[in-house]
Amino acid sequence: MTNLDTQELTREVVGRFTDTPDQRLRTVLSSLVKHMHAFAVDVQLTQEEWLAGINFLTATGQKCTSTRQEFILLSDVLGLSMLTVGLQAKQPVGVTEATVFGPFFVPDAPELQNGDDVAQGAPGRPCTVSGSVRGVTGEPIRGAVIDVWQADEEGFYDVQKSDLTKAQARGRLRSRDDGSFEFRSIVAEAYPIPTDGPVGTLLEATKRSPWRPAHLHFMIQAEGYETLITHVFKMGDLYLDSDPVFGVRPSLVADWVPQADGTTVLHYDFVLAPAQSRPSVR
Numbered sequence: 555m556t557n558l559d560t561q562e563l564t565r566e567v568v569g570r571f572t573d574t575p576d577q578r579l580r581t582v583l584s585s586l587v588k589h590m591h592a593f594a595v596d597v598q599l600t601q602e603e604w605l606a607g608i609n610f611l612t613a614t615g616q617k618c619t620s621t622r623q624e625f626i627l628l629s630d631v632l633g634l635s636m637l638t639v640g641l642q643a644k645q646p647v648g649v650t651e652a653t654v655f656g657p658f659f660v661p662d663a664p665e666l667q668n669g670d671d672v673a674q675g676a677p678g679r680p681c682t683v684s685g686s687v688r689g690v691t692g693e694p695i696r697g698a699v700i701d702v703w704q705a706d707e708e709g710f711y712d713v714q715k716s717d718l719t720k721a722q723a724r725g726r727l728r729s730r731d732d733g734s735f736e737f738r739s740i741v742a743e744a745y746p747i748p749t750d751g752p753v754g755t756l757l758e759a760t761k762r763s764p765w766r767p768a769h770l771h772f773m774i775q776a777e778g779y780e781t782l783i784t785h786v787f788k789m790g791d792l793y794l795d796s797d798p799v800f801g802v803r804p805s806l807v808a809d810w811v812p813q814a815d816g817t818t819v820l821h822y823d824f825v826l827a828p829a830q831s832r833p834s835v836r
């Protein structure tokens with residue numbers, strides 16, 4: 555036992571991880587401790603402030619349910635989610651860019667056929683979405699599993715509606731033999747991320763806007779290819795330059811084209827990277 559100054563304390567804590575059998579875990583924990591300690595020193599963190607931080611993290615955990623993921627939202631608004639997307643291995647030229655997963659994905663979405671209606675009664679203006687899934691050499695990818703999910707025109711995902719007993723505006727379909735896909739849905743609209751929890755408190759305290767630009771979420775999985783998690787954003791949206799989760803990439807902005815019959819059409823082609831070293835289908 556010895557008296558420890560701050561630097562000695564950091565070294566001592568990091569040293570306690572020396573026997574960690576998993577080398578990656580040792581690296582991550584050691585670095586985390588070093589950066590947390592450096593942060594506390596940098597801002598001269600008081601005990602009261604750290605207690606406030608612990609209370610905030612506690613409330614964040616307590617806000618989580620099977621359909622509400624406040625920690626993902628916190629990671630998103632702090633830019634950490636998008637940072638990890640950017641740290642992914644470099645993809646070949648032409649591969650569709652990835653963006654944040656977001657907190658509203660639900661596994662086991664309804665299985666749909668090409669041409670089906672994803673909206674399933676969700677309020678909004680009718681829209682047809684089509685496109686293709688290909689590899690970097692242009693080869694069509696048949697049978698790619700395409701998960702799509704979106705908010706309705708009121709800005710809510712189905713899981714945010716406690717009175718709803720079925721999935722709306724989300725579904726899973728597969729690309730055809732030529733790599734193409736098509737489904738009906740509703741036009742995506744801008745919406746505020748949920749502000750009724752600790753993340754909302756953080757945004758309010760820092761005078762940040764919760765409004766996300768309109769987008770469709772996609773997750774595309776195919777044997778032999780890297781899984782793609784991304785959005786397609788709506789061209790012209792007011793919030794493209796101020797996304798609170800930093801998810802917008804110019805290559806992901808597309809035109810929702812109004813039609814003479816009052817409907818809207820979106821076409822977007824996806825390109826998947828070849829699988830690196832692990833199977834891409836979950």
Ligand SMILES: [Fe+2]
Binds near residue numbers: 656658771
């Ligand atoms: Fe979203």
